[in-house]
Amino acid sequence: MIHAAAPVRAKRVLPGFTLSLGTTLLYLTAIILIPVLALILKGAEIGPARFWAIVTAPRALAAFQVTITAAVIATAFNAVYGLLMAWVLVRYEFPGKRILDALMDIPFALPTAVAGLSLTALFSANGWIGQFLEPQGISIVYTIWGVALAMAFTSVPFVVRTVQPVLEDLDPAFEQAARTLGASEGAIFARVVFPQILPAWLAGCTIAFARSLGEFGAIVFIAGNLPMKTEIAALLAFIRLEEFDYQGASAIALVLLMFALILLVVSNRLQAWAMRFKGI
Amino acid sequence: MKHGLIKAAVLAASLGFAAPASAQDSILNVSYDIARELFEALNPAFIAQWKADTGRDLTIDQSHGGSSRQARAILEGLQADVVTFNQETDIDVLAEGGLLPAGWRDALPNGASPYYSLPAFLVRAGNPKNIRDWSDLAREDVAPIFPNPKTSGNARYTYLAAYAYGLEQNGGDHAKAQEFVKAILSSVPVFDTGGRAATQTFAERELGDVLVTFEAETGGIAREYAAQGFERVTPSLSLFAAFPAAVVAENADKKGATEVATAYLEWLYSPEAQDILAQNFYRVNDADIAAKYAADFPEVRLVTVDEVFGGWDAIRAEHLADGAILDQVFVNQ
């Protein structure tokens, strides 16, 4: 991922500064900043009291809670599953490894709506997988677990692809030293490997979490969209828009925007930290 | 380099949109969610009629969604030439936005409503929960399915019909009617944004015991899902639901499509169109057609919005406004 570390010595002799920076600023301004400003302006029209009333209304609070709870579940799952995938893909040789590696990019490439449609059908009570879960009393579709499942699907590559390169670049000397000293594999992982990949792992989890908070396409199909129970914040903003409630939509959108920006800063910090462990 | 790309983009954009518009007439009909199959059946018949009358080719584009959502999109610039909605208030909103004249109801017969319907029920095969009337929807063991009354015109009729029934059962006591509606609303497990999504929830996802939607949809779905044996149930009392249509004057005038748009809506009153409407389980005013399909439409006592609620303006102020009755009884919204 991008980050601004590794300072480059200023070399104004290279051409194209004005052109490249101008193009970048123009594009960013036109495509990203002005539309985001429009949202902020609309939000500012609301006034603090009304804004507070909108975002703390029971349904809005419930939507934020559902979104965050499901994102925490999904991220916790991906923290383990993503780490496991990264470990298996870096450390072991086995048949089908390249395919398994490529499959980790599916959630990036597959349109989220398609993923949502398919996951819903698979995990519904009469679906391929759901038919085995339902008799055990486990309902996925139309519950918060379904929301979490859709989030987990769309965000797992972020953990895998952030941890993988760091794991590949680890200096094997430390592990060999520990092994020579008679440490068990578990102890080596916990004391030697994990501390080194920790920043990257946390950064990956943060991005996955941010992505989960913003996910929409996959979730609307699987969530059942029951207010107070399985309705996510992005959908509530969408519904408010359909109700002609522009203030409501803008206020909820602004809160989500703030979450996103905070997480973006956190993940950039974490990645700058992680880079210290990478051999660049 | 960037300049060239933008030029190419503009060129591509203009090519993409200029091509279909030039040589022939075209209109965009923005409609409610569950009218998909209806206009698929109606449009070819009108296109043939238009060709016979004028010799011109016509393309009719369709957009479907919750009626209010569609009205919002038009206010935001969706270039609808005609609207065929299930909710008069959603056309009033367009009139307030200056997109069409305030007197749109007088532009066509029957208050600009070429056909009508009413909220009715669809239950699972054999009607296992024995659902007969609105009072059954308030039972604790019954989970009704209908969309969000805030976004769907369809669900607003359901809400109003249930309210009207509650009023009548309780001798006009509004507090008791509200309790009744509240009991129904609080047992709905899922509020979809549009009528069709609610149908999916009931038919495909197999949630709930009874789908409450327009009679037209219950008929269509019973036919579509014949294998599942869904049964239509008509409650003892229901609400007359006008399906208003209007030419969106501002867009149609600008495009030069007013003539064909007007002809299209007028044609909906013709026997040919009324026959197609009745085949799709909409009730029609054409006496011959209504008699021909009488078996499909059980007797029901219909009350109107004006009789029970004093008109749509009163409904918007007393029921639908922010913090009004709907907000109070729609506790799990």
Added chain:
Amino acid sequence: MQTLAMDPTRNRLMPRLLIGVAALLTLLIVVAPLVYIFARAFGEGWKVYAANLMHPATVHAIWLTSIVALIVVPINVAFGIAAAWAVARFRFPGRSILVTAIEIPFSISPIIAGICYLLLYGRQGILGPWMQANDLQVMFALPGIVLVTMFVTAPFVAREVLPLMQAQGSEQEQAALTLGASGWQMFARVTLPNIRWALLYGAVLCTARAVGEFGGVSVVSGNIRGQTNTLPLHVELLFNDLNATGAFAAASVLTLLALVALVIKAVLEGRRGA
């Protein structure tokens, strides 16, 4: 490749267990949805599948989605190169803010992006009256879909090219200039060849995302059949038409595109590693 844990004197059970669990989870969560899409799409046979795909509305959705990608991806490639060049080769005030700004779309819900555009270009939006006066239509037409897709996919090329440019340093470019190359010659002969795989890789990811964008586009599309319905929206529309097989047939096209993108990506990764 490291094979520390393959040490034969060590316990062989653990690796197998870990690989097994990883493969099983991937099978359930990632592979099953893929297989299911094709199973449903072909569930009623080849003929129905072909008929579903040949339906004019579906063909139009495929065409529209292609047009959007054809416009968006080249623009984002140009933007990605410009942004990477500015950030990697120069230091200026606000550089790190710029880097964060490029990543904004990445963490914002596409729905929010759609709402932003609606508040700006909608008839009731900030620019609405001016656009009405000049008879410009952005929302519910191709420009709106293109703009939102550009927003959502803006970081994809930049975030692939920038780290590479930073890592490569500018010595070769300096040398080219010293030897008398013009700025564009340097760019064409040195910079571009150096970043070409990362650039292509970013373009592939950008294409996949542009083709599959759903939430943002659904706010600004207006869902006009055969006009402003992109392929992902068409999947939803067919599903709501009670035509699940058709929906999965359209979804299978998107899935195939995703698989093709992954194959290209795997090939590029091989090249880049070499």
